[in-house]
Amino acid sequence: MQHYPVFLNTRAARIVLSGGGEAALAKLRLLLKTEADLSVFAPEAAPDIIAWAEAGALTLYRRRLQAEDVAGAALVYAADEDKDQDLQTATLARSARVLLNIVDSLEGSDFITPAIVDRDPVTIAIGTEGAAPVLARQIKADLEARLPASLGALARIGKAFRRAAEALPMGRARRAFWSDYYSETGPASIAKGEAATKAALDSLLAQHLAKGPAEGHVIFAGAGPGDPELLTLKARHALHEADVVIYDRLVSPAILELARREALMLNAGKEGFGAAMTQADINALIVEHAAAGAQVLRLKGGDPAVFARLDEEIEALEARDIAFSIIPGITAASAAAAALSQSLTKRGRNTEARLVTGHDMQGYADQDWKSLARTGEVAAIYMGKRAARFLQGRLLMHGATANTPVSLVENASLPNQRIIATTLGQLPSALAEAALTGPALTLLGLAPRDAAPPTLKQEVAQ
Template sequence: MQHFPIFLAIAGRRIVVSGGGDAALAKLRLLMKTEGHINVVAVDAAPEIHRWAAEGKLTLTPRAMDRGDAICAALFYAANEDAEEDARTAAIANAEGALVNIVDNLHDSQFITPAIVDRDPVVVAIGTEGAAPVLARKIKADVEAALPASLGVLARIGKTFRHAVDVLPMGAKRRDFWSAFYFNRGPKAIEAGQDAVIPALETLLDEHIMTTDKAGHVDLVGAGPGDPELLTLKARNALDKADVVIHDRLVTPEILELARREATIIDAGKEGFGASMAQGDIDALIVEHAAKGLHVVRLKAGDPTVFGRLDEEIEAIEAAGISYRIVPGITAASAAVAGIGQSLTKRGRNSAIRFLTGHDTKGFADHDWRALAAAGEVAAIYMGKKSARFIQGRLLMHGANPDTPVTVIENASRTDQRILATTLSQLEPTLTNANLSGPAITFYGLAPRHALAAANTLLLKEAAQ
């Protein structure tokens, strides 16, 4: 971000606008929604500005801006619609300590004015750093449609009631109260009129005071392969409610950004053949936080039911008498095969697929290599980078065709996805030469669709000759 979004306290502070034409009018219509003291300095101000001054909504100084006009101002807008005059007035305001915005001059402005959805005191600010104002307006229209006008009324009433809710302990119990108010009791009460809202709040508070503390809970959530758009709605909702998020090292920063800001984020990364947190310590960490009555999300890349040590964590949770839920995610194989334009199974090619792991807890994993080496077999091999030479050797030793296609996909579904198309005989040194650094999945028996099409074309040419 080149611009850091903040909400500036402006009530009772000066806002100065230099200019009296259309650009100034556009800014003033927004600024007059604030509780700031607005001063317009303009030689020739539009009739609307004169009327607003007469109504006491702003102060009009009918002359060109001069030194001293921006003293103690929080914000200054240069809206003269003249580049030289904007530069002159902006220099004065900058020297006098105001934050400066020059209309239609992003480069020389110290701040930008976002598109705003106003449900006072709920305010949604939308910015594109000047890159796409049309997009900002579209988002504003969508948000306007999604937020009912009554939302502001509920928020204002809720604000006056906040001190009464301090009787509830901070954390999940207080959040549950406000969620019940804003998304259930409040909207229902306001349908009967504003006078019904306070009694509804008082009744709801009494109910929450009388309820016992909620027991802890664990959601075992699949974060998918990395693309935030592949996260399921159920996973997204779990992150939104979590008090604690315990994640593995392959969960992307973009996914973690979706967790509640107040949530505690804990990295419990495990790396094959490298430094990692022991599984027993992860189990204990999950139980420790859930036993405090917290909502814990154990966030795993891909799908937790596929090589995710899910059973070990469930056993620890059950032993502690804690409730849990499994939220499946899109596994890496599904995302990766989509990335090469193929399907995991195909009529006439393979009616089954094997999901294999490249290593187990003691080293390289062993499998039924003779069956896998048969013609037409397809396998998705997880965690296979370091064991590639071992897998290659075992398959060749058991009679696999050296020309069997092998595809390795690094960072499947992410913006930095890489696809390596090779054959079993060339799997090594292809992997070593590629110097992969991200998570990778290996497809044995599958080539990218474009590579397969090229190979078939070559075969047809050879047959014609």
Template sequence: MKHFPIFMALEGRRVVVSGGGEAALAKLRLLLKTEANLTVVAANAAPEIKKWAAEARLTLIPRAMEPGDAMCARLFYAANEDDAEDARVAELAHRDGALVNIVDNLGDSQFITPAMVDRDPVVVAIGTEGAAPVLARAIKKDIEEKLSPRLGLMARIGKAFRAKAEALPFGVKRRDFWAEYYNTDVASETDAQDTLEALLDKHLNADIKEGRVDLVGAGPGDPELLTLKARKALDEADVVIYDRLVAPEILELARREAIMLSAGKEGFGPSVTQDAINEMIVSHARGGAHVVRLKSGDPTVFGRLDEEIEACEASGIAWTIVPGITSASAAVAALGQSFTKRGRNSGVRFITGHDTKGFVDHDWKTLAQPGKVAAIYMGKKSARFIQGRLLMHGADAATPVTVIENASRPDQRILSTTIGELEPTLTNANLAGPALVFLGLAPRAAMDAADQINMEAAI
């Protein structure tokens, strides 16, 4: 982010525009919506600018810009539509201490004016740092259609009502009051005032809100693979308790006011205990909070889900499961494969490489048989153990194995190897992110070739 978005106070402050043509008019139409003291310096000002000056909406200086014209100005716009003149007046404004914007010259501007959706006092600013103005306009159009034309009216009435709303306790109860108000469509100022009074009475006399818990799957990492239901839960959550593997881009989708609590677990490393996580969930929900327990992938797959449900039930707290796309589904998609294929395998196993007690033993004899496919979670650090067990039970050392690191994320990496070469392949790869190990699957091109060899051998 090269430009930090802020809303600058312009009430009573000086803003200067140099230029009197179309570029200046475009800026002035926007600036006239503010309460700034506007000055235009232009030898040849458009009739519209002269009309605004006659109406005392701005001050017009009918000449070329001179030193001192931008003195005490908070903002300055160079809008002469002439590169040489804009460079000259920008230098004068710099000397006068103003922040300078040169129209259509991003590189030499100190600030930019974003596209805006105006529902005064509600303003939505959209910026692309000059990279895609067409995209900014498209986003503006989309937001314009979604926001009620009466939203500004509701915000103005609501602002005047804030002192009364302080009768509600700070936090969830007050936030619920305002959320219900802004989700109500009003027809007039009187309607808005009546709605606020009725809602305040309702929320003052309401019973203490019961907390609840959503056990939410965050998916494998790509924010676009987050379900709509998970996105809604994040938007409504008062508290988000998240795992170490949840992508930062997904955490960014949580409500800004939400309390964010890390409950990271790391295999064979420092971790927050499950008892501590259960206590976090229960204590916040008991306080009336909407808690989102955010887990990487799908919470029903190796997510310690039952223990957290049992903790909620023991405390009488309502809970809901929001499934997510498990990491194995995203990883196998990255290979261009399916888990099952007619003539190859009719089933797939999801297994874990280790649990809280260490390496996990499975039916290695069955897994070692030809044609078996398994997705091994948390198998990175237990790879040598898995390799040894499979070979010991008769697995063909040439059986394909694929390791997918950071499935679905921009830094996704795919390693194609075999059981016999699983180690040292993983050690040499220096994997840093979460990884899944697929037994019996290779990336599509390699798998198609192996299938063809198997078919020919069968003939």
């Protein structure tokens, strides 16, 4: 992010603009919506600018900008549409250490003015780092069509009511009140007028005050394989509502970015055969925050019910009589199979697909090797990188052929996804050569489809 978005308090601030033509008009149409003291410097000014000056909306000086005009200003706009004159304005602004915008010059500007959706006091700013102004305008048009004109009135009434709403406890209780107002009570009453909306707010506050303290609740949600677009809508909503997010190491940063900025983010990541927070500590952490009345989101990579110790965490909550719910997610097996352009089951090939783990609490996990070794069987092996030689030995010992296809999918669904296509006989050496560093799923019995998309990144190990 090159340009950091902020909202500048323009009340009593002085904003200086040099220019009197079309570029100046475009900037002034937006600046006139602010509470700033506007000073425009232009020997020749457009009729609209003259009219605004005569109406007292701005002060027009029929001359060029000078050094003393810039002193004390909050912002300076160079809008003369003349390279030399804009450079002169820039020199004056920088000498006075005032933030500068040169119209249509991203590189020469200290700040840029974004596209604005105005539902005063609700303001939405849209920026594209100057790369796609047409796209910014399209987004603006789309948002304006979606947001009702009454939104500003609802926000103004709500702003005046904020002091009364402070009677509710900070956090979840207060958020629930405002959520009810903006989603239901406010829109239902605003058509009847401001007085009716204020009365509805009073009634709504009384209802929420009567509810008493909110009880803690835990949501176990699957974050999917990593791509934020594969996150379910329900999980995304839970991220937006959570007071506390306790997440695993496989949850991608792009998904964590979707959480509320005020939420407490706690990393409870585990890594096989390495130092990590113990399961008992994770259980205690979940219970601690839920018992204090927080809305806790326990966010797990993939699906929370697949090799994620869900039952142990649920049992810890049940022991304290804490309510919980579960939101499933897309598991790594589904994402990995999709990366191969394959299905996990196929008529005439396999009537079942198994999800197995490469290791458990005692070490390398034991399986029904005889059935897994049968021709045509398909298994998704989680946490199988370190167990590759063990898996190979057991399967070959129980009758699997050395040319059984095996695919390893690293970072399934992410931009840095890698696919290693090999065979059971070459599995350990293929893994060593590939030097995988990210989480990888092993698909026994599946090779990438010959007609896989050309964007599929795969390596064939022989």
